[in-house]
Amino acid sequence: MANNPFALQAPKTLRTSGKSPFGRMARMAAMALNSEVVWEDMDRLDPKDPLPQQNPLRKIPCMILEDGSAIHDSTIIMQYLDAHDGRNILLPAPSPLTFAMLTDATIAKGITEAAFNMVYEIRNHPEDGQPNMEYVDAQRQKIIGSIAYFEENLPTTDANMVSIKLAASLGYVSFRGQHDWEGQSPRLGQWLKEFADKHAF
16 A cells, blocks of 8 residues: 555546557556556547546546546656655655656657657658658657667666666567667667566566
8 A cells, every 4th residue: 555655646547548658657657566546548539538628738648636636747647656655666755866867767758759759750641651751860860869878878677767668668669660779789678678577567
């Protein structure tokens, strides 16, 4: 049971899609914390879905609290779950390390954001088949540079804000086939294997 040292509203429902890498980050965090939050697989294209009322940006994941209010964005959701849990598992108490980890977590999440941008730029040109390749290449360079950064700055294999976001992002890039990172980043590949072996996500 969560310690809830800040008397936060209890997380009730984590609304996301099974296909969302950002939702996967939040789900992995909930599992790492043994949170009692219930996962709800939803369809953003369903006109009857209440997501627009829960998040005006219509983005997932979206976490509904016990009082009906909502928390958005995977990073904010992970921080909320960690604060409600009270053990500082995902992030340490505020310190220089906390902000260093949040910075690395932003880089890790940015890998997925760049991969997402590549997918949608190509998908938005189904008829002419002429996506803006300069834009696509710029997104790919973000992925390559960020993965190279983590090849030299491996995080711990403990489940925390950085490692969860990085593992989810690497999995998404591999799924989309956007960059052969494993061939170029062997240390990171070994890190991901050890992380996966250590956690049942």
